[in-house]
Amino acid sequence: MKFGGTSVEDSAAFRNVTRIVKSASRQRMVVVVSAIGGFTNALLASVEKAIDGDARAATRSLDQDFERHLAIAQQLLWEDVRSHFESEIADARGQIGELHKIVAAHPSTQAPLRDEIVAFGELLSSQLLAAVLRENGLATRYVDARRLIKTDESYGGAVPLAETATATQAELVPLIEAGEIPVVGGFIASTAKGATTTLGRGGSDYSAAIVGAALGAREIQIWTDVSGVLTADPRVVPAARTIPVLSYQEAAELAYFGANVLHPKTIQPAMDRKIPVRVCNSRLPREAGTLIVTESEAAPQTIKAIAHKSGITTVQITSARMLGAYGFLRALFEVFDRHRTAVDVVTTSEVSVSLSLDNPSALPEVIPDLEKLGAVEVEADRTIVSVVGEGLRGTPGIAARVFSTISDINVSMISVGASSVNLTFMVDDARARETIVRLHRAYFEDEVAQATAIMAAEEVVA
Ligand code: ADP
Ligand code: ASP
Ligand code: MG
Numbered sequence: 001m002k003f004g005g006t007s008v009e010d011s012a013a014f015r016n017v018t019r020i021v022k023s024a025s026r027q028r029m030v031v032v033v034s035a036i037g038g039f040t041n042a043l044l045a046s047v048e049k050a051i052d053g054d055a056r057a058a059t060r061s062l063d064q065d066f067e068r069h070l071a072i073a074q075q076l077l078w079e080d081v082r083s084h085f086e087s088e089i090a091d092a093r094g095q096i097g098e099l100h101k102i103v104a105a106h107p108s109t110q111a112p113l114r115d116e117i118v119a120f121g122e123l124l125s126s127q128l129l130a131a132v133l134r135e136n137g138l139a140t141r142y143v144d145a146r147r148l149i150k151t152d153e154s155y156g157g158a159v160p161l162a163e164t165a166t167a168t169q170a171e172l173v174p175l176i177e178a179g180e181i182p183v184v185g186g187f188i189a190s191t192a193k194g195a196t197t198t199l200g201r202g203g204s205d206y207s208a209a210i211v212g213a214a215l216g217a218r219e220i221q222i223w224t225d226v227s228g229v230l231t232a233d234p235r236v237v238p239a240a241r242t243i244p245v246l247s248y249q250e251a252a253e254l255a256y257f258g259a260n261v262l263h264p265k266t267i268q269p270a271m272d273r274k275i276p277v278r279v280c281n282s283r284l285p286r287e288a289g290t291l292i293v294t295e296s297e298a299a300p301q302t303i304k305a306i307a308h309k310s311g312i313t314t315v316q317i318t319s320a321r322m323l324g325a326y327g328f329l330r331a332l333f334e335v336f337d338r339h340r341t342a343v344d345v346v347t348t349s350e351v352s353v354s355l356s357l358d359n360p361s362a363l364p365e366v367i368p369d370l371e372k373l374g375a376v377e378v379e380a381d382r383t384i385v386s387v388v389g390e391g392l393r394g395t396p397g398i399a400a401r402v403f404s405t406i407s408d409i410n411v412s413m414i415s416v417g418a419s420s421v422n423l424t425f426m427v428d429d430a431r432a433r434e435t436i437v438r439l440h441r442a443y444f445e446d447e448v449a450q451a452t453a454i455m456a457a458e459e460v461v462a
Helices: 011-023 039-051 055-060 063-076 079-105 107-118 120-135 163-177 204-215 248-256 267-272 328-338 360-371 398-405 429-445 447-461
Strands: 031-033 140-143 181-185 188-191 196-198 220-224 245-247 277-281 290-293 305-318 343-348 352-357 375-388 412-416 422-428
Touching (some): 011 063, 011 120, 031 120, 031 204, 039 063, 039 079, 039 120, 063 120, 079 107, 079 120, 107 120, 120 140, 120 181, 140 163, 163 181, 181 204, 204 220, 204 267, 245 248, 248 267, 248 290, 305 360, 305 429, 328 343, 328 360, 343 412, 352 412, 375 429, 398 412, 398 422, 398 429, 422 429
Parallel strands (some): 031 181, 140 181, 245 290
Antiparallel strands (some): 188 196, 277 290, 305 352, 305 375
């Protein structure tokens, strides 16, 4: 059972979690928990302050967050346990202060130190939750996640190594068999040498999937602040509603293309071991949420959800040399490889290639290399929109219906069929909201609009 940051943001949230864990406590389980809401952001911001040179201001900027932990302890823990946790907080503050000083003095060593500092979010939340659950009669045991998840040295986005499974089993199985409930922090891990790493923002979901897969769990539960995976991002479409069942592939595509209710890497470990993933609301635990399994039925209108990712940069390379030539694409991708820049969506024509980048920070170095291959055009502030549904590739009329719904909005980089479950395209950030709202209305809200759109699409197809 994994609880996200908003599920542990204050003492009321901790009480909810306690109720949820208690009601499942006849089963054997492991609890994975994120840093308390907002603390990871604050820790990262504190590192930036230290890099700017003011270590004391960096440490002081976290005082409010330490107070939030203490307030939760104050409200939920008895004297002895509370004073133990208070000394953990004082200790953490001291260690973070020392790390800030090192960062301020040597800003160039920041990547490993940043992970070391950020990890305190999950280290503290997991100790606090273990204590709160124990006071409520549950036989919990705090376990340092860095003993379970072993990664390479890619700080900030580390990749788990194969020995993770055996390490996790060796640490957790004896505890579980003794009737204890291990409580571990998500997101954090360590290298073979013992240096602290993190799995990338939102990575606690991934931790839960890794631990669940290592133990062959019957289910991986992601408890968050919405009732499952919804038909669209609820911050853009308030009318978005819960999707009862998704296939692994549908869920993975939604997560890749911006549905941040699930970290994009969460699905793979679950899929490898065919473990169902359930996404539930920690504030409304009775709501059914979403179940993610191997296969799901196609929705009547095929489309199950709309995901989006804004702030994308696209790059177009045009060269007549590409016509009929081989080796061009290899040379092109080698440029991105060399500059360690990940490419998301790719579309090509005979003489041009368009690609999208999530993180354009290396572009100033990438562009001169690309210009050796052809003319380069860069566009920032773009949004990838992805409509997802099992059976999409084989269903006629989907593209016609999607594009007739937004016929006055300029779209580019259309990609369909690369995956059998999604249709992806790019619009300007400025028109993204409107695009998503209109597609959602056509597919999920308005019966009349649905009928009209189907007719329009049929006309186009005919
Ligand atoms: P947690 O702290 O529990 O990990 P996150 O903030 O990482 O929670 O993820 C949950 C949030 O993801 C929701 O509050 C919602 O705003 C956002 N979200 C974006 N797209 C979707 C979607 N399709 N379904 C559900 N939530 C979504
Ligand atoms: N606390 C980490 C973050 O905010 C990991 C997570 O919440 O999943 O990114
Ligand atoms: Mg999350």
